[in-house]
Amino acid sequence: MTKDADNRSAAPPISGGAIPEASNIARAPSRPATDRVYERSAHDLHAAAGLIALSVLLDSAVEHYRGSYHNKAMFTPLVTATITLTATAHGLRAPAGLGHAGRRGIFVLAVATGAVGTGFHVYDILAKPGGISWQNLFYAAPLGAPSALIVSGLAGFLAEHIRATPPDESARVFGHSVSRSAALGSALALVGTSAEAALLHFRGAFQNPAMFFPVTLPPVAAGLLGFAGLRPAVGAYPVTQACLTATAAIGLAGTGFHAYGVARAMGGWRNWHQNLLDGPPIPTPPSFAALALAGRAALRLLAHDASRAGHTPARAVPP
Amino acid sequence: MRCHADTDTVDFVIVGTGAGGGTLAARLAEQGFSVVALDAGPFFRPLLDFASDETAQNQLFWTDKRVSSGTNPIKMGGNNSGKAVGGSTVHFAMVSLRFRPEWFKSRSILGYGADWPLDWAEMWHYYSMAEQALAIAGPIHYPWGPKRPRYPYRAHELNAAAKLLARGCEALGYRWSETPLATVSAPRGKSPPCVYRGFCRFGCSTNAKQSALTVWIPRALKAGAEIRDLAMAGRIDVDHQGCATGVHYVREGQWRFQNARNVIVCGYAIETPRLLLNSETACFPDGLANSSGLVGRYLMTQANQAAWGRMEDEVRWYKGPPSLALTEHWNYEDRGKDFFGGYCWMGQGPLPIEWVSVQTSARGLWGPALRTEMMDYNHQIGVKMVGEMLPNEDNRVTLDDDTDQYGLPIPRITYEWSENDKRLINHALNQMTMSLAAIGATRIFPQDDDTNHLAGTARMGFNRETSVVNSDCRSWDIPNLWICDGSVFPTTGGVNPALTIQALALRTADRIKHLAARREL
Ligand SMILES: Cc1cc2nc3c(=O)[nH]c(=O)nc-3n(C[C@H](O)[C@H](O)[C@H](O)COP(=O)(O)OP(=O)(O)OC[C@H]3O[C@@H](n4cnc5c(N)ncnc54)[C@H](O)[C@@H]3O)c2cc1C
Ligand code: SF4
Numbered sequence: 001m002t003k004d005a006d007n008r009s010a011a012p013p014i015s016g017g018a019i020p021e022a023s024n025i026a027r028a029p030s031r032p033a034t035d036r037v038y039e040r041s042a043h044d045l046h047a048a049a050g051l052i053a054l055s056v057l058l059d060s061a062v063e064h065y066r067g068s069y070h071n072k073a074m075f076t077p078l079v080t081a082t083i084t085l086t087a088t089a090h091g092l093r094a095p096a097g098l099g100h101a102g103r104r105g106i107f108v109l110a111v112a113t114g115a116v117g118t119g120f121h122v123y124d125i126l127a128k129p130g131g132i133s134w135q136n137l138f139y140a141a142p143l144g145a146p147s148a149l150i151v152s153g154l155a156g157f158l159a160e161h162i163r164a165t166p167p168d169e170s171a172r173v174f175g176h177s178v179s180r181s182a183a184l185g186s187a188l189a190l191v192g193t194s195a196e197a198a199l200l201h202f203r204g205a206f207q208n209p210a211m212f213f214p215v216t217l218p219p220v221a222a223g224l225l226g227f228a229g230l231r232p233a234v235g236a237y238p239v240t241q242a243c244l245t246a247t248a249a250i251g252l253a254g255t256g257f258h259a260y261g262v263a264r265a266m267g268g269w270r271n272w273h274q275n276l277l278d279g280p281p282i283p284t285p286p287s288f289a290a291l292a293l294a295g296r297a298a299l300r301l302l303a304h305d306a307s308r309a310g311h312t313p314a315r316a317v318p319p
Numbered sequence: 320m321r322c323h324a325d326t327d328t329v330d331f332v333i334v335g336t337g338a339g340g341g342t343l344a345a346r347l348a349e350q351g352f353s354v355v356a357l358d359a360g361p362f363f364r365p366l367l368d369f370a371s372d373e374t375a376q377n378q379l380f381w382t383d384k385r386v387s388s389g390t391n392p393i394k395m396g397g398n399n400s401g402k403a404v405g406g407s408t409v410h411f412a413m414v415s416l417r418f419r420p421e422w423f424k425s426r427s428i429l430g431y432g433a434d435w436p437l438d439w440a441e442m443w444h445y446y447s448m449a450e451q452a453l454a455i456a457g458p459i460h461y462p463w464g465p466k467r468p469r470y471p472y473r474a475h476e477l478n479a480a481a482k483l484l485a486r487g488c489e490a491l492g493y494r495w496s497e498t499p500l501a502t503v504s505a506p507r508g509k510s511p512p513c514v515y516r517g518f519c520r521f522g523c524s525t526n527a528k529q530s531a532l533t534v535w536i537p538r539a540l541k542a543g544a545e546i547r548d549l550a551m552a553g554r555i556d557v558d559h560q561g562c563a564t565g566v567h568y569v570r571e572g573q574w575r576f577q578n579a580r581n582v583i584v585c586g587y588a589i590e591t592p593r594l595l596l597n598s599e600t601a602c603f604p605d606g607l608a609n610s611s612g613l614v615g616r617y618l619m620t621q622a623n624q625a626a627w628g629r630m631e632d633e634v635r636w637y638k639g640p641p642s643l644a645l646t647e648h649w650n651y652e653d654r655g656k657d658f659f660g661g662y663c664w665m666g667q668g669p670l671p672i673e674w675v676s677v678q679t680s681a682r683g684l685w686g687p688a689l690r691t692e693m694m695d696y697n698h699q700i701g702v703k704m705v706g707e708m709l710p711n712e713d714n715r716v717t718l719d720d721d722t723d724q725y726g727l728p729i730p731r732i733t734y735e736w737s738e739n740d741k742r743l744i745n746h747a748l749n750q751m752t753m754s755l756a757a758i759g760a761t762r763i764f765p766q767d768d769d770t771n772h773l774a775g776t777a778r779m780g781f782n783r784e785t786s787v788v789n790s791d792c793r794s795w796d797i798p799n800l801w802i803c804d805g806s807v808f809p810t811t812g813g814v815n816p817a818l819t820i821q822a823l824a825l826r827t828a829d830r831i832k833h834l835a836a837r838r839e840l
Contacts, residue, residue: 129477129485134459135497139476204505205454205472266511266525278514 110153117146183229254285337406340585341531405532628760
């Protein structure tokens with residue numbers, strides 16, 4: 001790939017435009033270019049973390065209401081997701097450095113809450129007759145839901161790391177490059193989200209062919225993203241990028257499809273107070289868009305890594 | 320809807336539009352035959368016509384005059400017969416089970432009852448077709464019997480009563496399963512997913528239930544069949560060559576006659592023999608298709624006894640379809656039995672009036688005692704069996720001297736449980752009681768008198784001497800007279816019959832197509 005790097009610099013790839021500051025082609029990126037890449041990536045990761053937290057907040061509010069909040073612990077994700085959401089909003093706007101430590105703490109809390117929640121949900125499944133069975137995977141507390149909070153926390157955590165990294169240093173987390181961690185993490189989260197959609201759409205017997213979208217395209221995007229995270233970084237990822245864009249589109253369209261699903265339940269939207277609870281969950285599909293956003297941030301960082309290493313210009317990075 | 324004049328000679332006139340008749344109307348019309356299907360009951364529009372009221376929904380049941388006699392008279396009405404377009408499936412409990420393969424040869428393999436002139440493997444194919452057509456919501460792996468294709472829809476969420484059944488089975492070391500049900504767990508066409516309100520046996524007002532009314536009748540109409548509701552058939556005419564020529568029926572107070580090249584009777588185990596017996600002529604003095612003398616004989620019902628108890632925690636058993644979980648353990652286990660046949664048991668969720676009637680009939684409660692007991696409604700738990708009763712020639716339907724509102728002689732039903740039936744019931748009551756005790760239920764009591772589904776009275780078989788119809792559901796005596804409903808069962812098995820009836824009707828439709836192609840109709 002690196003062989004034609006020079007050709008590419010002569011005819012810049014079209015994958016999503018260029019960062020203005022970086023448009024003067026250079027072998028090593030300038031400080032402001034790095035600044036910009038870090039800033040944008042942190043921004044997108046914050047946004048992704050926020051979107052997922054919002055989805056967790058709305059979804060757990062509805063689902064735990066459905067479960068009558070019979071256990072007080074069922075309020076936890078609401079509280080944590082709200083705090084996480086606030087932290088991401090703050091992170092998106094606050095000047096670098098301000099509130100960093102506090103937000104980091106909150107993101108760690110989100111990860112911990114997600115982990116404990118997963119424990120609760122596993123226990124709920126095991127305690128039911130049949131244990132680990134399709135019945136319980138379908139209808140007991142969903143395994144994947146609390147891990148969304150973990151993903152949100154991790155995305156926020158990475159965003160904080162990137163923000164805290166001086167432009168002349170390469171961003172690293174626990175000794176690993178942030179770009180790779182973000183790529184692999186987003187890929188894994190996409191696979192997980194897809195797996196949950198697969199489980200629940202299987203429960204719905206794939207009665208509408210559109211239900212196959214979220215279980216086919218995102219895994220492909222995840223595969224490409226994971227591949228990108230494992231391989232030496234290159235200057236541009238047009239195919240991966242396109243797949244992530246499509247994944248985001250599916251996520252947004254999914255909300256529309258789920259709204260249609262609510263309409264198909266008895267009484268449709270007129271009976272929203274029941275059908276919002278029992279119909280397909282409207283807040284969950286945008287998680288795909290959030291993860292696609294995180295994936296794009298990862299690609300941007302990877303491309304930046306490549307340009308730092310002097311392989312390709314940093315301009316082939318999406319905005 | 321395409322309509323025919325009475326004077327049109329249609330290819331098929333079908334009497335009854337339930338599990339048998341509804342399925343045939345759809346499949347025969349889809350094959351290009353002209354079809355008129357008569358039903359004595361109304362053509363309900365569930366979204367408009369069904370009330371969430373147990374009493375109002377008695378409109379679905381066949382409550383015409385009948386005499387029930389014998390040592391163990393069968394209680395007739397809502398628990399075993401419907402009168403509506405869609406037949407009993409309009410208020411059936413949607414449990415959709417396959418026969419155990421050996422039951423098709425229970426005489427030769429298991430040593431009791433009679434063999435069916437059908438091969439189980441062929442029936443397995445038609446079961447699959449029926450399950451697809453009805454979008455059965457069932458488990459991923461059904462624990463009993465030979466492999467079957469995946470159910471088209473996923474099993475429903477278990478309610479508390481079903482989970483308790485599961486715990487009871489686990490305590491006894493028996494397998495249990497989500498029950499394959501004919502109600503959708505996700506949208507399907509115009510059917511919204513089930514809303515778990517538990518009114519199933521009083522007609523499903525959402526159309527989530529996949530009954531003959533919501534599945535086969537729309538298909539029949541689309542393919543050009545005419546469904547004539549409130550049309551009570553009173554007599555089948557036969558010409559001097561011994562062929563059926565059509566059906567006399569009463570509609571809007573007028574007797575009319577529909578000409579047809581073939582007549583298919585699908586009125587279920589009481590009305591089918593009644594119509595055949597009421598159609599006697601000089602050539603057929605004992606009624607139609609009755610040279611064997613077996614029309615009306617070998618009536619079978621299924622044992623429907625229950626064990627009830629009380630849980631400390633709230634159960635709210637009325638939520639959802641009543642039978643969300645079941646065990647077929649004693650259908651597939653032959654060891655340790657002192658009887659022939661099998662039974663399954665499944666979760667229960669009687670609505671309040673039904674529950675009152677259990678309390679008054681099984682326990683004789685009344686007044687303050689009944690009132691106190693009813694306060695515990697949300698804590699009640701119960702399991703009910705569907706048990707195989709053996710065919711007995713003397714359990715039968717005959718004609719009574721009395722007549723009904725149409726002036727037709729009414730059926731007299733005579734029934735007696737055999738010693739085998741009683742042993743099976745005792746075994747089941749013991750087992751069910753144990754399963755309730757094992758989960759800590761208190762105040763357990765048996766309900767030992769109930770029966771439900773019907774079968775027999777026009778049995779299929781291998782020859783004209785010992786049966787009424789052949790394996791194609793064609794009568795031995797009159798080549799263009801067919802019978803295709805629960806009455807052709809030679810044995811009834813230990814599972815609910817509707818899926819088997821529909822599989823049988825699918826096969827019959829295929830056979831008719833085949834015979835027509837060979838000009839053998
Ligand atoms: C409360 C209840 C719950 C049940 N639950 C289940 C279950 O969960 N699973 C299961 O497998 N089975 C169940 N069944 C049994 C199942 O519904 C019947 O076995 C099945 O519907 C019988 O099919 P059929 O075609 O023989 O008769 P039906 O479905 O009863 O149809 C007969 C039709 O013929 C009409 N008819 C009869 N005589 C005449 C005439 N002379 N002229 C015009 N029309 C006539 C009747 O009006 C009726 O509509 C249940 C039954 C009841 C009553
Ligand atoms: S519980 Fe489901 S199948 Fe039964 S009546 Fe209600 S919606 Fe219909």
